[in-house]
Amino acid sequence: MAVDLLLGLQWGDEGKGKIVDVLTQNYDIIARFQGGPNAGHTLEFDGIKHVLHTIPSGIFHKGAINIVGNGVVIDPVIFQKELDNLEKFNLDIPSILLISRKAHLILPTHRLLDAASEASKGKAKIGSTLKGIGPTYMDKTGRNGMRIGDLEFSDWKEKYRNLADKHEAMINFYDVDIQYDLKELEEDFFKAVETLKKLTFIDSEEYLFNAQREGKKILAEGAQGSLLDIDFGTYPFVTSSNTTAAGACTGLGVAPNKIGDVKGIFKAYTTRVGSGPFPTELFDEDGAIMAKVGNEFGATTGRARRCGWLDLVALKYAVQINGVTELMMMKGDVLSGFKTLKVCTAYEYKGKTITHFPYNIEEESVTPIYSEMDGWAEDLTKMSSSDQLPETLNKYIDFLEKELEVPIKIVSVGPDRTQTIYR
Ligand code: IMP
Numbered sequence: 068m069a070v071d072l073l074l075g076l077q078w079g080d081e082g083k084g085k086i087v088d089v090l091t092q093n094y095d096i097i098a099r100f101q102g103g104p105n106a107g108h109t110l111e112f113d114g115i116k117h118v119l120h121t122i123p124s125g126i127f128h129k130g131a132i133n134i135v136g137n138g139v140v141i142d143p144v145i146f147q148k149e150l151d152n153l154e155k156f157n158l159d160i161p162s163i164l165l166i167s168r169k170a171h172l173i174l175p176t177h178r179l180l181d182a183a184s185e186a187s188k189g190k191a192k193i194g195s196t197l198k199g200i201g202p203t204y205m206d207k208t209g210r211n212g213m214r215i216g217d218l219e220f221s222d223w224k225e226k227y228r229n230l231a232d233k234h235e236a237m238i239n240f241y242d243v244d245i246q247y248d249l250k251e252l253e254e255d256f257f258k259a260v261e262t263l264k265k266l267t268f269i270d271s272e273e274y275l276f277n278a279q280r281e282g283k284k285i286l287a288e289g290a291q292g293s294l295l296d297i298d299f300g301t302y303p304f305v306t307s308s309n310t311t312a313a314g315a316c317t318g319l320g321v322a323p324n325k326i327g328d329v330k331g332i333f334k335a336y337t338t339r340v341g342s343g344p345f346p347t348e349l350f351d352e353d354g355a356i357m358a359k360v361g362n363e364f365g366a367t368t369g370r371a372r373r374c375g376w377l378d379l380v381a382l383k384y385a386v387q388i389n390g391v392t393e394l395m396m397m398k399g400d401v402l403s404g405f406k407t408l409k410v411c412t413a414y415e416y417k418g419k420t421i422t423h424f425p426y427n428i429e430e431e432s433v434t435p436i437y438s439e440m441d442g443w444a445e446d447l448t449k450m451s452s453s454d455q456l457p458e459t460l461n462k463y464i465d466f467l468e469k470e471l472e473v474p475i476k477i478v479s480v481g482p483d484r485t486q487t488i489y490r
Contacts, residue, residue, distance in 0.1 A: 069327025070275070070285045072315050075292035076385035078301075078339040080365070080372060081332040082397035082479060084108025087124035087288050089477075089487050090330075095283040096132045097125030098275065100318030101308035102290030103140035103173060103203070105196040107366025111482040118366045122149050122164060123288050127156070134271050136287075137169035138308060138318020140203040141215065142178075143259035150262065160266065167271035168216030174227065175252035176234030177202040183241040193304055194341025196368050204297075204307035206230070215268055218260060272320025279325060287315040293385035301428060304343025312389040331391035331473070333382055335399045335463075338372040340365045344428045346435045347375035347411045361401040376409040376437065379470050384424035386471050395477040396467070399460060400486075405442040408463060411435040412470065440466065447480040453490045464490075 073090070075081040088110040091097060104120035110127065111117070119126065121141055123133040135141065150160065177199030184201065185192045195201060206212035213230060217223045231249070238245060278285060289310055294300045296310045308314060316323050336357055339345045348354070354374045357363065363372035385391070402408060413422045415434040425433070443457035450456060456464075456478065464475050478488045 068279050068282045068284060070279065070287055070315070070319070070321045070325055071328040071330065072287045072289065072312055072326060072389075073330045073332065074289035074310070074312060074389055074391075076331045076333045076382055076389070076391070077292045077337055078294045078345075079106075079290075079292040080338055080340065080363075081292060081334055082109075083289060083332055084110045084119060084124045085397075085479065085482060085484070086330070086332055086395055086477065087286065088112070088127065089484055090286060091125040091128040091131050093284060094125065094131065094286040096134060096275070096278055096285045097123040097288055098134035098136050098271070098285060098319055099123045099139050099288050099290065100136045100315045101138040101310060102306065103198060103200050104142050104145040105198045105200045105306060105367060106290035108288075108290070109366050109482065110484075112484040116482070117152070120149055120367060121146055122153075125286070125288075126153065126158065126164065131163065133164045134269075134274070134319075135164070135166045135170055136271050136319040137167040138314060139167070140171045140173050140200060140207075141166070141263075142173035142198060143263045144175075144255050145198070147259040147262045162267070165267045165269045165271065165274065166215055166263075168214060168219070168268050169271070170215045171203055171207045172213045172215065172217075173199040173203045174213065174231055174234070175249065175256050176231045176238070177206070179238055179245060179247055180234055183238045183243050183245050186243040186245065187241045192342060194343070196341075196365075198367070201307045202234075215263075218264055219268065275319055275321060287319060287321070289315070293388060294381060296388075299384075299388050301343050304341065311385075328393060329389050329391045330393050330395060331386060331389060332395045332397060333377075333385075334397045335377060335402050336361075337375045337378050337381075338363050340368070340370050340372045344430060344433070345373055345375060346381075346414065346428055346430070346433045347378045348373050349375045353405070356405075357401060361398055376411055376435075377467075378411045378435065379467070380411060380414055380422060380424055381428075383422075383471060386473055391473050394468075394471065394473050394475045395479065396464065396475050397479040399478050400447040400480045402442060403446055404444060408440045408442045409437040410440065410466070412438045438466075448486060450480055450488060451485075453478070453488050456488065
């Protein structure tokens, strides 16, 4: 049985949580493969909004097993808060939420290092969520990290101390003013680790291998977006993991020839949170409308997201890198009321018109070239089937499908599970 992937194709916040939640009924296992609590996956049903950071978005579906894969980085303190929020649902967490022994731990000092590193960068800061993601992946690739499996050995606190001491020396090296009380942070951390230890740790690659053999249907849930990928994103304004399809192979131990459908999610427009280049960004009333109607505030940090027109050059690049087989367009409803819609179909780059994503998309080297299309006035949020969609929206969709050469299978018209149109 193949493993299907679900990935964000822009700079994150495309609505992966909602779609995983909608699709979960078709799957036995939902597995997160990268990122950590920098993610904020929002799910809405029965009038309630839920935000998950590390826990996969299949957690509310009866019968689904949720796996936190080896490629994920886990902050026990945030994890514990997530578990606390789930308490009222009476879920049997140890049997439906399994954690890879090979996943790395975010220590309190990783978070402090993140803060020190960002503070030292001044204007060049990445705009990190400050959840300790970069320093934790640095320790992973630097072969210094602590893994979930270490918690099963009696010397884990010694390992912890050695690493935390090293981090403190590094924080001092940055020579920035970071106020912290490590003792207090450690108290919370050690308490949260004890909660974590009550959960089920597994060799997730083996588990998933056997599950595939048994014909179980598996969905790998991406976090962040392709343009934040450490290799293919807008470096250095990226996150520290491979958010693209290949990351699912390394982040779960799934062989490339076992990947099935690659479901790519994008918003009908573009957003970005944090620093970094964004060619189609709007600084006018149109951008403000997108932000307001789309409620574009980060689920993890509450920061306002930057908004702009759809960038097909970037989207085509993401479709290629991931081998996307089907698309899902989110937040079509937010564009209702715009008389004219713009879609960036090429860049002017060093005096030439290009349609590929170049090395550098900084403002001074790239000018977006737009196609204009008629908008639609209808409120989409109550629509439930594709034959209700306005003609001009269908034209917008047809145009995107032709450009991207991949079918758009789902059009989302609101945050709730039910506001989902299949095509
Ligand atoms: P970090 O991964 O927290 O270090 O953040 C690096 C960059 O990725 C920053 O610009 C963040 O705003 C962005 N980022 C990280 N996680 C997410 C996410 O889940 N959605 C959107 N942007 C994110």
